[in-house]
Amino acid sequence: MSTDANRPKALIGWHEMFMGVALLASARSKDHRARNGASIVSPDQRILGVGYNGLPRGCDDGDPVYWSDNDEDPFHSRHSYVVHAEINAILNCVVHPLREATIYTTQFPCPRCAQAIIQAGIRNVVYLREKKHHAAENQAALKMFAASGVKCESMEAFDPGAYGWSRDLAGALQLAPMSRGENDV
Numbered sequence: 001m002s003t004d005a006n007r008p009k010a011l012i013g014w015h016e017m018f019m020g021v022a023l024l025a026s027a028r029s030k031d032h033r034a035r036n037g038a039s040i041v042s043p044d045q046r047i048l049g050v051g052y053n054g055l056p057r058g059c060d061d062g063d064p065v066y067w068s069d070n071d072e073d074p075f076h077s078r079h080s081y082v083v084h085a086e087i088n089a090i091l092n093c094v095v096h097p098l099r100e101a102t103i104y105t106t107q108f109p110c111p112r113c114a115q116a117i118i119q120a121g122i123r124n125v126v127y128l129r130e131k132k133h134h135a136a137e138n139q140a141a142l143k144m145f146a147a148s149g150v151k152c153e154s155m156e157a158f159d160p161g162a163y164g165w166s167r168d169l170a171g172a173l174q175l176a177p178m179s180r181g182e183n184d185v
């Protein structure tokens with residue numbers, strides 16, 4: 001007979017697993033300014049795609065133009081070149097369409113990624129951390145999410161246990177440290 005006491009237990013829950021996959025992917029990123037990752041999960045808990053931020057295929061990681069920081073000059077701005085983790089996770093998906101899926105992302109999605117998330121039919125966003133100095137961008141993303149019915153939740157708010165576990169994993173992977181509340185990586 002089976003009781004709760006002798007029922008076999010998993011070591012981690014689903015949220016830990018999917019954010020853990022996003023964090024492991026982020027450790028592959030060569031962008032030392034911000035290593036981000038994302039995993040996309042079907043309603044029945046299958047991983048559909050994984051991605052991290054990086055240059056498009058074929059672009060040489062050793063070319064400094066791709067990593068330069070002059071936002072006044074789009075040719076010399078990394079923002080013109082680096083593909084965000086959420087977009088790569090969508091483009092890397094093994095199964096399409098992504099309707100009703102959930103994306104676990106290490107950082108609050110920027111407006112461009114929010115557009116891709118909406119257009120791909122993803123219904124839920126779970127993010128680990130949010131850059132406070134991106135408040136206006138985040139507001140724009142939230143406005144689009146609200147209009148299209150995409151639920152966007154902070155893991156810290158809805159599953160503090162999984163959040164703490166993910167924060168510890170980020171520390172173990174030696175990603176930039178996360179402090180509570182003010183998460184800027």
Ligand SMILES: [Zn+2]
Binds near residue numbers: 084109110114
């Ligand atoms: Zn983005």
